[in-house]
Amino acid sequence: MVELNNIRKTYNKGSVLAVDSVSFSVSEGELFGLIGPDGAGKSSIFRILATLLLADSGTASVNGWDVVNDYHKIRNNIGYMPGRFSLYQDLSVEENLEFFATLFGTKIQENYHLVKDIYVQLEPFKDRRAGKLSGGMKQKLALCCALIHKPVVLFLDEPTTGVDPVSRKEFWNMLKRLKEQGITIVVSTPYMDEANLCDRIALMQNGKIMSVESPENIIKDYKNELWAVASPSMHTLLSDLRQFELTESCYAFGDSLHLSFKTKNENNRTETLQYLESRNQREVEMKKINPGIEDCFISLMQQ
Amino acid sequence: MKQFIVFIKKEFAHVLRDRRTLLILFGLPVVQILVFGFALTNEVKNSRIVICDYANDESSHAIIRKIEASEYFDTEKITLSYSDIEKSFKEGKIKAAIIFPLNFDNDLQHLNKAQIQIISDASDPNTGNTINNYLSTIIADYQRQMMDNIKIPLRVTTEIRMLYNPQLKAAHNFVPGVMALVLMLVCVMMTSISIVREKEMGTMEVLLVSPYRPILVILSKAVPYLLLSLVNVATILLLSVFVLDLPIVGSVWLLFLESILFIITSLSLGLLISIRAKTQQEAMLISMMGMMLPTLIFSGFMFPVENFPLPLQIISNIVPARWFYIIVKTVMVKGLGFSAIWKETLILTGITFFLLAVSLKNFKKRLE
Amino acid sequence: MEEQVIKVEKLTKRFGDFTAVDEISFEVTKGEIFGFLGANGAGKTTAMRMLCGLSIPTSGAASVVGFDVYKQTEDIKKNIGYMSQRFSLYEDLSVIENIKFYAGIYGLTNKQIKEKSEELIERLGLHSEIKKLVGALPLGWKQKLAFSVALIHSPQIIFLDEPTGGVDPVTRRQFWEMIYEASAKGVTVFVTTHYMDEAEYCNRVSIMVDGRIEALDAPRKLKEKFNVSSMDEVFYMLARGAKKAVI
Numbered sequence: 001m002v003e004l005n006n007i008r009k010t011y012n013k014g015s016v017l018a019v020d021s022v023s024f025s026v027s028e029g030e031l032f033g034l035i036g037p038d039g040a041g042k043s044s045i046f047r048i049l050a051t052l053l054l055a056d057s058g059t060a061s062v063n064g065w066d067v068v069n070d071y072h073k074i075r076n077n078i079g080y081m082p083g084r085f086s087l088y089q090d091l092s093v094e095e096n097l098e099f100f101a102t103l104f105g106t107k108i109q110e111n112y113h114l115v116k117d118i119y120v121q122l123e124p125f126k127d128r129r130a131g132k133l134s135g136g137m138k139q140k141l142a143l144c145c146a147l148i149h150k151p152v153v154l155f156l157d158e159p160t161t162g163v164d165p166v167s168r169k170e171f172w173n174m175l176k177r178l179k180e181q182g183i184t185i186v187v188s189t190p191y192m193d194e195a196n197l198c199d200r201i202a203l204m205q206n207g208k209i210m211s212v213e214s215p216e217n218i219i220k221d222y223k224n225e226l227w228a229v230a231s232p233s234m235h236t237l238l239s240d241l242r243q244f245e246l247t248e249s250c251y252a253f254g255d256s257l258h259l260s261f262k263t264k265n266e267n268n269r270t271e272t273l274q275y276l277e278s279r280n281q282r283e284v285e286m287k288k289i290n291p292g293i294e295d296c297f298i299s300l301m302q303q
Numbered sequence: 304m305k306q307f308i309v310f311i312k313k314e315f316a317h318v319l320r321d322r323r324t325l326l327i328l329f330g331l332p333v334v335q336i337l338v339f340g341f342a343l344t345n346e347v348k349n350s351r352i353v354i355c356d357y358a359n360d361e362s363s364h365a366i367i368r369k370i371e372a373s374e375y376f377d378t379e380k381i382t383l384s385y386s387d388i389e390k391s392f393k394e395g396k397i398k399a400a401i402i403f404p405l406n407f408d409n410d411l412q413h414l415n416k417a418q419i420q421i422i423s424d425a426s427d428p429n430t431g432n433t434i435n436n437y438l439s440t441i442i443a444d445y446q447r448q449m450m451d452n453i454k455i456p457l458r459v460t461t462e463i464r465m466l467y468n469p470q471l472k473a474a475h476n477f478v479p480g481v482m483a484l485v486l487m488l489v490c491v492m493m494t495s496i497s498i499v500r501e502k503e504m505g506t507m508e509v510l511l512v513s514p515y516r517p518i519l520v521i522l523s524k525a526v527p528y529l530l531l532s533l534v535n536v537a538t539i540l541l542l543s544v545f546v547l548d549l550p551i552v553g554s555v556w557l558l559f560l561e562s563i564l565f566i567i568t569s570l571s572l573g574l575l576i577s578i579r580a581k582t583q584q585e586a587m588l589i590s591m592m593g594m595m596l597p598t599l600i601f602s603g604f605m606f607p608v609e610n611f612p613l614p615l616q617i618i619s620n621i622v623p624a625r626w627f628y629i630i631v632k633t634v635m636v637k638g639l640g641f642s643a644i645w646k647e648t649l650i651l652t653g654i655t656f657f658l659l660a661v662s663l664k665n666f667k668k669r670l671e
Numbered sequence: 672m673e674e675q676v677i678k679v680e681k682l683t684k685r686f687g688d689f690t691a692v693d694e695i696s697f698e699v700t701k702g703e704i705f706g707f708l709g710a711n712g713a714g715k716t717t718a719m720r721m722l723c724g725l726s727i728p729t730s731g732a733a734s735v736v737g738f739d740v741y742k743q744t745e746d747i748k749k750n751i752g753y754m755s756q757r758f759s760l761y762e763d764l765s766v767i768e769n770i771k772f773y774a775g776i777y778g779l780t781n782k783q784i785k786e787k788s789e790e791l792i793e794r795l796g797l798h799s800e801i802k803k804l805v806g807a808l809p810l811g812w813k814q815k816l817a818f819s820v821a822l823i824h825s826p827q828i829i830f831l832d833e834p835t836g837g838v839d840p841v842t843r844r845q846f847w848e849m850i851y852e853a854s855a856k857g858v859t860v861f862v863t864t865h866y867m868d869e870a871e872y873c874n875r876v877s878i879m880v881d882g883r884i885e886a887l888d889a890p891r892k893l894k895e896k897f898n899v900s901s902m903d904e905v906f907y908m909l910a911r912g913a914k915k916a917v918i
Contacts, residue, residue, distance in 0.1 A: 037837055037838050037839035037842070038810050038838065039809065039810060047508075051669070052508060052670045053670055072514070075511075075512050075513060076514040078512065080509065082505045083505075084504075085504075085505065086504060086506045086509050087509075088317070088504075088506060090320045091316055095313075095316065098309070099313055100509075100513070102305055102306050103306055103309070103514075104513055104514060105306065105514060134711050134712055145509075146509075161837070163711075164711050164865045164910070165710070165865060165903055165907060165910070166906070166911060167710075190837045190838075191866075191868075192840065192868075193903065234851055235848075235852060235854070235855040236855070251840075251844045252844050252847050252848060252872065253871070254868065254871025254890065254902075255871055255872070255890050255891055298840050298841055298844075301841055302841075
């Protein structure tokens with residue numbers, strides 16, 4: 001459905017490398033996630049696929065159409081939601097939806113079944129101006145507007161950034177339902193915890209793709225053992241563990257530290273506890289844990 | 304076609320829902336016309352002038368009586384030296400001085416020719432000129448009466464010396480000027496801002512990705528502002544006819560057609576700016592500095608173009624408002640037809656095509 | 672007895688009929704990392720503004736570093752630091768110009784400015800970058816610099832408004848390590864966010880729903896209490912019932 005081959009994109013006459021020979025493909029009906037921090041190159045990839053930017057080199061196609069030559073066909077058949085809120089703030093909810101429906105040469109009624117689930121939540125506020133909606137509601141409206149012409153592929157650039165956790169969860173539920181209706185979705189997010197909700201994800205950093213896999217496989221590929229260590233004095237615990245000779249890496253993860261060792265060894269735990277005791281750490285808790293996507297991301301970054 | 308209509312409806316919603324835009328759009332022309340209009344008429348009424356009657360004879364008395372009867376002047380009869388008159392001017396006490404030379408009546412009767420000197424303060428050119436015109440009219444009036452009585456033609460020539468700004472332009476020029484200014488402001492600034500706002504808000508991205516053609520985006524931006532600008536032209540014309548008593552001598556239709564041409568010129572300029580500018584502030588600044596000031600300076604509305612040094616005169620040729628100003632003045636004030644303005648119209652059309660071509664060539668169907 | 676640097680008692684703010692903050696009460700201990708969570712529109716920003724001395728409460732009482740939020744707002748401002756993701760540094764000024772500007776507006780003497788800025792640049796390892804414009808720095812560095820600049824006048828409390836959105840996981844951790852370090856030195860850290868992974872780093876968190884504080888405890892205890900595995904779920908259970916936040 002979506003294909004990228006060695007796409008490269010630079011800005012400012014080549015001085016800023018945004019996308020560095022990226023290749024991946026998305027199959028029909030897939031929910032594909034681009035995961036990475038700001039500046040990883042996610043938005044540039046979206047804009048290249050949406051035919052808004054020309055790549056410096058490489059080829060890309062959407063539904064078999066080339067992004068350069070068949071741009072008009074692509075524009076007619078995709079739904080695109082840019083990174084920032086891009087509806088008319090001074091038009092009402094209903095006016096926005098109607099405007100975009102007409103622009104794409106369709107009527108709200110024609111594809112209402114697609115947006116119905118989402119639109120019923122917006123309906124009580126349909127006369128409200130879009131600028132007066134909360135972050136979560138704005139994103140729902142933007143999704144409706146991107147969906148209203150029944151696109152074959154939906155490109156969503158960071159739809160959940162700046163949205164509160166409840167709305168984020170609802171938004172992902174909607175994506176799941178759209179996927180069930182057969183729409184291919186490419187979505188990006190800087191939040192690692194959302195990665196698990198995709199069929200497959202591409203982990204991106206500095207314009208490069210570090211890995212393209214299903215979230216389960218990415219976690220399976222994490223070879224090291226991972227330990228969670230906690231004590232009442234997290235700050236000293238962190239610096240102690242960083243100085244520990246067996247430590248491969250140690251990072252703060254919420255209320256505990258995630259620790260990995262240079263070698264696999266049965267005695268790692270006991271030795272660590274002994275070391276920490278020698279550094280006057282009290283009430284140390286240490287247990288083995290399964291890595292998350294974020295652990296994998298950090299480990300991939302350091303390779 | 305349906306898409307086009309929805310788009311235009313959306314543009315109107317933007318304008319009508321934003322109070323500031325509405326104010327600039329419709330408040331501005333009214334305020335400008337009224338301010339220019341009343342500032343002008345109020346100044347001339349009850350202007351203080353001094354009369355130095357060195358002649359002190361029958362004819363001079365007759366003319367003085369006529370001037371005193373006029374509602375425009377507060378007169379003061381004194382005999383002063385030239386240096387005293389100049390002092391009064393400098394202090395701003397008087398607007399004009401009328402000097403009857405010795406032997407005025409005698410010259411008039413026997414030489415059939417006499418002189419009156421009118422000295423006026425032209426630091427405000429419009430006022431100065433208006434006063435001169437009024438005074439000359441009064442004197443010409445007296446002359447006519449005299450001619451009725453006596454068969455031999457008698458001539459009073461008024462010698463006018465303008466202080467501070469010797470070559471002033473006629474008054475009532477401001478209506479064409481305000482028209483050029485307002486249309487420029489509305490079209491250039493409003494269109495460029497409204498396009499750049501879509502860029503800033505990110506909606507341009509969505510529009511580009513839609514099947515709606517970029518060229519139609521531009522067209523649908525232009526149509527609402529064209530219509531709104533025509534409303535402005537009508538407002539200005541109505542105000543000048545009914546409030547300022549400045550009649551439209553020429554054809555109203557010709558005036559509107561020429562206005563449409565100038566509006567399209569301005570819209571193309573706005574489009575060009577919107578392609579360059581990245582933020583609304585940038586668009587506003589370029590419109591203000593790049594368009595408004597040249598319109599004020601080079602159109603001939605404030606300063607006579609003929610007095611500019613040659614390089615500036617050449618620059619003034621590429622300012623569209625200059626040509627529109629001439630067109631409006633010719634049609635509205637002089638009452639001449641298309642044959643008198645075909646040259647200006649041609650130049651304006653040329654500028655428009657050039658601007659349109661440049662901006663359409665530079666308009667991007669992609670983001671960069 | 673631990674020192675309470677923020678004391679809030681039935682603090683309320685109304686805008687006309689709308690109660691943005693509804694009788695909230697809590698205390699924050701010196702050196703604590705306190706997470707102030709809530710959905711968009713739950714009242715977080717309003718509450719924080721009152722604590723920073725930017726907005727006068729409608730009723731209730733609160734003191735920040737011993738100063739009253741009604742009468743001593745100027746004293747409060749001198750003793751707190753503030754950093755937000757949206758605005759903190761001038762992108763068109765260089766690193767050193769930003770540092771000097773902020774040091775200057777907090778009234779540091781020239782000698783202090785010199786010492787502090789050298790120390791700060793040393794600590795961040797920004798020596799080769801001091802003349803660069805802030806806009807040209809990577810996001811992660813900007814955040815670290817912004818945080819350090821917010822601490823330049825040695826405030827007792829630092830308010831962080833959604834500080835770490837959009838950075839990579841390693842940079843984010845480096846940022847939190849700076850926060851831990853500041854906290855270890857006795858600076859109280861007050862973080863508002865609606866990202867729950869950020870909440871997990873805090874010593875204690877409060878969760879605001881519709882202007883009220885619905886829960887306040889250590890993240891671990893909240894998770895135990897609601898019998899879930901992440902703060903995200905705790906938040907979801909509490910905020911789902913919100914009325915105002917949905918609109």
